[in-house]
Structures are given as structure tokens and as C-alpha cells.
Amino acid sequence: xxxxxxxxxxxxxxxxxxxxxxxxxxxxxxxxxxxxxxxxxxxxxxxxxxxxxxxxxxxxxxxxxxxxxxxxxxxxxxxxxxxxxxxxxxxxxxxxxxxxxxxxxxxxxxxxxxxxxxxxxxxxxxxxxxxxxxxxxxxxxxxxxxxxxxxxxxxxxxxxxxxxxxxxxxxxxxxxxxxxxxxxxxxxxxxxxxxxxxxxxxxxxxxxxxxxxxxx
Amino acid sequence: xxxxxxxxxxxxxxxxxxxxxxxxxxxxxxxxxxxxxxxxxxxxxxxxxxxxxxxxxxxxxxxxxxxxxxxxxxxxxxxxxxxxxxxxxxxxxxxxxxxxxxxxxxxxxxxxxxxxxxxxxxxxxxxxxxxxxxxxxxxxxxxxxxxxxxxxxxxxxxxxxxxxxxxxxxxxxxxxxxxxxxxxxxxxxxxxxxxxxxxxxxxxxxxxxxxxxxxxxxxxxxxxxxxxxxxxxxxxxxxxxxxxxxxxxxxxxxxxxxxxxxxxxxxxxxxxxxxxxxxxxxxxxx
Numbered sequence: 001x002x003x004x005x006x007x008x009x010x011x012x013x014x015x016x017x018x019x020x021x022x023x024x025x026x027x028x029x030x031x032x033x034x035x036x037x038x039x040x041x042x043x044x045x046x047x048x049x050x051x052x053x054x055x056x057x058x059x060x061x062x063x064x065x066x067x068x069x070x071x072x073x074x075x076x077x078x079x080x081x082x083x084x085x086x087x088x089x090x091x092x093x094x095x096x097x098x099x100x101x102x103x104x105x106x107x108x109x110x111x112x113x114x115x116x117x118x119x120x121x122x123x124x125x126x127x128x129x130x131x132x133x134x135x136x137x138x139x140x141x142x143x144x145x146x147x148x149x150x151x152x153x154x155x156x157x158x159x160x161x162x163x164x165x166x167x168x169x170x171x172x173x174x175x176x177x178x179x180x181x182x183x184x185x186x187x188x189x190x191x192x193x194x195x196x197x198x199x200x201x202x203x204x205x206x207x208x209x210x211x212x213x214x215x216x
Numbered sequence: 217x218x219x220x221x222x223x224x225x226x227x228x229x230x231x232x233x234x235x236x237x238x239x240x241x242x243x244x245x246x247x248x249x250x251x252x253x254x255x256x257x258x259x260x261x262x263x264x265x266x267x268x269x270x271x272x273x274x275x276x277x278x279x280x281x282x283x284x285x286x287x288x289x290x291x292x293x294x295x296x297x298x299x300x301x302x303x304x305x306x307x308x309x310x311x312x313x314x315x316x317x318x319x320x321x322x323x324x325x326x327x328x329x330x331x332x333x334x335x336x337x338x339x340x341x342x343x344x345x346x347x348x349x350x351x352x353x354x355x356x357x358x359x360x361x362x363x364x365x366x367x368x369x370x371x372x373x374x375x376x377x378x379x380x381x382x383x384x385x386x387x388x389x390x391x392x393x394x395x396x397x398x399x400x401x402x403x404x405x406x407x408x409x410x411x412x413x414x415x416x417x418x419x420x421x422x423x424x425x426x427x428x429x430x431x432x433x434x435x436x437x438x439x440x441x442x443x444x445x446x447x448x449x450x451x452x453x454x455x456x457x458x459x460x461x462x463x464x465x466x467x468x469x470x471x472x473x474x475x476x477x478x479x480x481x482x483x484x485x486x487x488x489x490x491x492x493x494x495x496x497x498x499x500x501x502x
Contacts, residue, residue, distance in 0.1 A: 048424075071428070074426045074427060074428045074429075077423075077426035078426035082424050102421075102425040105421075105431060105432075106426050106427060107427075107428075149425070150425075152425075153425065153426060
């Protein structure tokens, strides 16, 4: 499903990855841990094909980093939902509009959007807040909106970049419970974190990034 | 390409209202620069017109021997009209020449000299492509070769001076016009980029959730076209008001007013379209 083969990536003179290999199977829950600045976000950006390796290849579903055309990237991204630590929500739109935005942007028709958004908001437990503005939500609620948006296009994998980074431990547990529930329905989750206690509470496969290498 | 037209139009319109300050700046910039451009264009059209009228009036006079018969004059007229560069040949008889002399100088040569000393003549207007000193001299050469032509009067030096000055004026005017056009393009592209900068987060989110490039572009192109069109309309309105005021004080006939009033609207739409397209490029790099 996701495969990285001999991936090399450097920024300027700084080597981030020195020939890493990784495989993420369908329905898997993978934690990526490591110190700040070690390359956790870079790994997700490589999978999301925001950036491309200087050597080696990244394969996500039928798309390969070596052969993908720029016009195909949007279709890859519909299959890979993304969740950010800093939410990336539109502050001037309400909860419903933020989730619907992902569907509008991918050309889904109006009737389907309404049905799908209501379903997604019910799934993340935010139906009652659908008309609330983003600034009226707590951090945990914001992150649940982001997860609903990321799942709106029914991706096969969710890439979560420190989704609990800005949350207190109770909200972080809520978000993890939600991610685990989503994962139990067959959606793979690749999550970066530096909070090892979460890994102990919600078990999953763990890899560590250190000195440009992946350690299982 | 997945496009949802109603979504694009709605988002384009909403975008205008959301980035209100940036939109006002863009519309005002387009309006002011297009006003400057239209004024320059109006000036160019009219300077060109004045020069052209002057050149048209730079006619050649041909004097004939007074003994020429009507048949010879008619023959000469036919030959003149076949001569390269001649557009029109107007015959001025001895009597008509006398009448004109009396009108212009208030004196009667007939009373003074006892006979009409003025010869019959032709007033030649050259074809537009012959209204340059070099080509006019070429035409004069051919005309002077014709049988029955006694004297050719052509103000070559004056023509050369007018031509030299008109070229200089048009060159300066053209350079200024080009300068204003390039500045307008750069200014509009930059101010539109300001609008896009305000909405860069939306663009980033759209890219991350898998919107196609055209889907992302459409609302902003529509927004740019609306801003450009509004700016162009505003500039046409300002120009119309200014022209009305000027023409009330100085009643002159201006040419090309309708063209110059319509041009900014079309140019505004054009600038809005391409400005958005250029401005978006930076945000859409993968």
C-alpha cells in the first residue's frame, strides 16, 4: 500500500534520510517517533508527495514518486487524508463548511456533500457543533474537525502529524481513541508523535527515526 | 478536471468580500492605472490625428501655362491621376485663382495690372503612403516630368520639419504609453498577489485535500476578472467625468473617445484574468 525503497532526502547540506526503507500495510496503525527536527514531518510529506526523494522511490497505492505526473497528485491526495498539529482550519467558516470544503474542492456534488458531512460530524461526535465557528471550539474539538475533513473523501490512509501536540492529555486520549476507531474500520493510520505514553496506552507498530535511519 | 461552476462563482464572489481591503486596493490600482493609460491613449490618438490632418493639408501646387486649352487641361488631369502617389487633383481656373486672391489679400490684381496674371493650377493631395518627405519628393519628380506642367510648388523643407517633429512626438508618446502599460501590468499582478496572499491558507488546504489545479484556480480567476472589470469600469467612469468637465471648459472635437472609454473595461478583465493566473503560479507549485 505504502512503500519507501532506499529513500534519500537532504535539505541543503543536511541529510534527513540516508536510504530508508518502509512498508505500511493496509489497515495498519503506525507510530513514527523521534526527536524534534529528526524528519518525522518530512516522512509524511514524502508519502503525501508534497516533496520527492533525491534518490529511491515512494509508492502510495498505484502512484510512484518516480513516475507520477503533476496532474495525478490531487487524486493521490484524495486517498491520503492529512491531519496537522496546527489544524489548518479556515477560521472564517463554521465547522460544517470546513468539512464540506474538502468535498467541494474535490468536485463532489451538493447533495452528496450534505449527507457526507453530517455523517462525518456524527462520526467524530461534533453534530451539535456543526454551525459553531472555529474560534468557539476547544483544541480537541478542532482536531476532531480536522479528522472529519481528512476522512471526508474516504482515504485508505490517514497521515497525522503530531495530532495531539497542542492538546491536554484528556483531549489527546480522545483523539487517539477516535483514530483507533477509524483504524479498526480498515483505514491505515501513520501518526508522528513525541509522546511515548500514548504509544503505551494505544498500542501500534512503532518506528523511530534516528540519524537519517528508521529503527523498528 | 473536476469543476463545479456554481462553486467557483460563489467562492470567487465570497473571496472578494472576505479579502475586502485587498480587493479595494486591487480595484483602485486597476482603476487609476487604466485611467492613466486611457488618458495617454486618447492623447496619442488625437496627436496622431492632428499630425495626419496637417500632412494631408501639405498639398502640392502645379501651375500651368495660361495658354493651355481645356482639352490639354483635361489631358493633364488624367495624367496626374495616373501618376504614382496622387490621390486627388483639384483644378483651379484663372478666374477662381483671382477670386481666391481677392478674398485672401483684399486687393484686385485685375484693377492694378489690367489683366489677370494668375495662371491656372492643380492642387494635388497625396495618397497617405506618400505623405513622407522622401516619397512626396518622388511624386513631385514624376509630376514635374508631365507635359504642360510649368512649375511645381512644394514646401519640402516645411514638410520635412513637420515630419521630423511628428516622429519625435509619436516616439516619445509611444514610449510613455509602453511604460504605463508595463507598469500597469506589474502593479496589477502584484496587487492581485496581495489578494491571493490573504487567501493562501485556503489554497494550501485545497491542495492538501486533493483539489485539481484548475479547481483551485477558477474562483481566483473569477475574482480577478471581477476586480479587473470593476477597476476598468471605474476608470472609464472617471475618464468620462474628467472629459465632460474638460470639454465644457474647452469645447474641442476629440476623436477616439468611445474606444478609449470601452478599452479599460476589456483591458481590466484581461489584466484580472492574467494577473490571477500569474499570481497563482507561485501558490500552486507542488
